[in-house]
Structures are given as structure tokens and as C-alpha cells.
Amino acid sequence: MSVEALLLSLRLACTVAALLLLLALPLAYWLAFTAWRGKFLAEALVALPLVLPPTVLGFYALVALGPRGVLGKLWEGLFGHPLAFTFTGLVLASMLYSFPFAVQPLVNSFESLDRRVLDASSMLGASRMRSFFRIIVPLAWPGVVTGVVLSFAHTLGEFGVVLMVGGNLEGITRTVSIDIYDRVQALDYVGANQTALFLLVVSFAVLSVVYGVNRRVWSPWSGR
């Protein structure tokens, strides 16, 4: 079993989950409370990574992050090296890939909040910011947990995008799923099985804990 690949995957998943939470909170707030008529367009855009194959996302990410891409060029101008085939590039591509998993649970739980509580909060003089952190986020806690856990788990299991953007570099972009793929190709079934089994057990454990602790968490089972 490759500990290096496993640690890399965990680091990637934690980073992506943390950054996505920061990004998703304001966006979900806006999506849940805006009265904009074009809101459905934004919703469709957020959901896009759910339906697009990882090859499409990976391809566009590679083009954008490469030395000829807009982001890649900008980054190279700032830091002197291109984004593709780096850990940072992998983080950006994974954020794109797991984006809906962070945003949608938040929007769902924000939308289901009792608006009267929010009205009361603002009538008692709380600022929007204060209401957000003291009322909305605590009440929507299951959605927050779900968003973080799903984006973490989804990134951990990501394969296609990483393969296309990462370039399979040991210690930099060779995540655990790529490592398993490599081992199967090297006919090392024992090694592949050890890592795969470990990933399966960890994933099951994480999800059981989340569903066990947090019964109101959105899931494919609750059919919300």
C-alpha cells in the first residue's frame, strides 16, 4: 500500500473541502435568498460538473491551467511556473469537479430555514453578517456538514480529472486512485487490492460516522 499516495489524497481532499466551504457559503446564501429571475442559470451552472464527464472537465482544466491557458499564463507570470501537473493545479481542478457537492446541500438547507426566524433576527437589529453566522449557519449545520463531507469524499474518490490534469507524478499528483490504477496495470493485484480495500473501509467509516451523528444530513436516501 502506498502511504505517500494516501497522504497526498487526504491532503488534497482536506484542502479542497476547506476551500470549497469558504467559496460555497456566500454563493449558497446568494442562491437561496436571491429574487433574481435568472437564478436558474446560476443553478444550472453550479450543477454542470455533476453531468459532465470527468474527461470534459479534465480537458478544459488542462487547457486552462497549461502554459497556453489563461489561468496558466497568469499564474506563470506571477509565480514563474505553470499550474498544470502541480498540486495547486490539482486543487483547482478538484474544486471545479466537487463544486456542486459543496454548494447544493448548503442551498437546500438554507432554503428550508424558517424565514420568520431570520425576520426576527433582523428586527432585533442584527446585521446581515451577524444573522448569517449566528442564525443561518447554526440552523443549517447539517447542510454544512454534508457539503464538507461530500466534497471531501468526492475528491478522495476522484480519478479522471486527476489523471488528465495531474500527470501521475509520484508525491505530487499521484493520488490513491491513480496509484491503484497504476498497480493494476503493473499486474500488482495484491498491492492494488490492499489500497483499494483500505479506501473502501475508510470511505464507509467516514460516511457511517456522518450519517450516524447527523441524522438530518441530506443524502440520496432521504429523497429531499
Add this chain to the structure above:
Amino acid sequence: MKRIAQLLLVSLLALPCAHAQTLRIAAASDLQFAMQDLASQYEKQSSTKIAVTYGSSGNFRAQIENGAPFDLFFSADSLYPQQLVTAGVADGQSLVIYAQGHLVLWAPPASNLHLAQRGFEVLKDPGAIKIAIANPEHAPYGRAAVAALQKAALYDAVKSKLVLGENISQTAQFVQSGSAQIGLIALSLTFAESMKGGELWEIPAGYYPPILQQAVVIKASANKTAAKDFLEFVTGPTGRNILSRYGLTPPESAGKS
């Protein structure tokens, strides 16, 4: 919550452990097993660590052109390294043929297809439901396989039976696992422990253009000296010895057979 935040912060800051000097090598999949031996032998005599990524040569060409940080590229053909030189990405001075590869028909042990006796005929056998080749779009061994099938006037007959591996070692895996009954794979892969005992027939050289495998140092590499040193090791006596143990013959004999 504080603990979670701490955990996230630590994971953000934890950087991959840095080695003294790591040589990043992009190696064609037919080197899957030979390169492991080459690397471990080289690491015994040098402080440089070798980190190898295996894949199809065509994919590597595209990745390296897009800035993939490899120091050295071992292709399964001569075309892709030369294209990288033309594109100004690889150092033309370092271009070298390190081995000649060979294409074989391979079937798992106890297939009872009698490959060695029947040769190409076996592909028409009803028992050969699926025939694995590497993707000719970007894998040199796939290109050679299509050429051989065309030369043997079998391509149209077996076309519907073909399954394409992403690279030559995935192709071998398709056959080794029994998902495909026969494969056109690299001779070098049949020396792997898990491939032992299979049925094998070497496709005569005239059936496909010689697979002259070239290596090249990448211009953007920060470890050019180490890259050249490793390349010298591979093309030197020890390296050649290891390569020929995997059926990758020395380049001198290239074209003669």
C-alpha cells in the same frame, strides 16, 4: 470545530517529503518491469532517486508539451521524442535509441490455443473472442499491432474483435486477467512474474516497422546532469544487460533482423 480547523491547517501545510534529488522519468509502458530493475540498480550506485511514471508514449508527448515536469522521456518509438525536439521542448543532442522493442502474440497459460505452432492463424480461432491491442492513436505498440495485422491481411477480419488498451501494459492486463483471449503486446512485458507460463509467439520482424525506442532529456529539466547520467547508465553495459533480459535488444542490432 477548533480541532477540525487545526487538522485542516496541518494538512494544508504538510508538504511532500523532499528527497536529495529526484529524477522524474516518463517511461513508455513496455518498460513497466525493465525500468523497475534499471532504477533500483541505478539507485544503488547513485544518491539520485528515480520516480517513474508509466503511460503511453503519445500521452507523454502531449503532457510534456503542456509543461509536465519530467526530466527524461523514454518513448516506445522514435517519432514522439523527435516531435518534442522539433517543438523545442526536448534537447535534440541527448536523443538516443536505447533499445529495440518486439511485438508478440500472447495468451494466458492453459489457453490451449497453440500459439507457437499456429501463429497468426490463431486470431481466426472462434476461441479468440476478444483480441487486445494498445490504442494505435497514441501507443507505438498499438500502431505496430495494426501494421502487423494489416500486413498479415487479418485486420478487417479481426477488427470487430479488437479491444483497445490505454497503453501496452493495460493491454497486457486485459489478456493476463482473461478478459481478452489473445493480445498483441510487447515482448518486454511477458518477462513479468505474473505473466510467466503464458503462450507466446514472436511476430516476425518483417510484419511491422522496427520499434526503435528513443529517449530524450527535457529542456525544462532542472536535473539535466543527473538525467544525462542516468541515460548513460541505461545505454551503458549494465543498462543494456538489464534491458536485454526483458527482450529489449540493443540498438546496434536494430534494422539488421
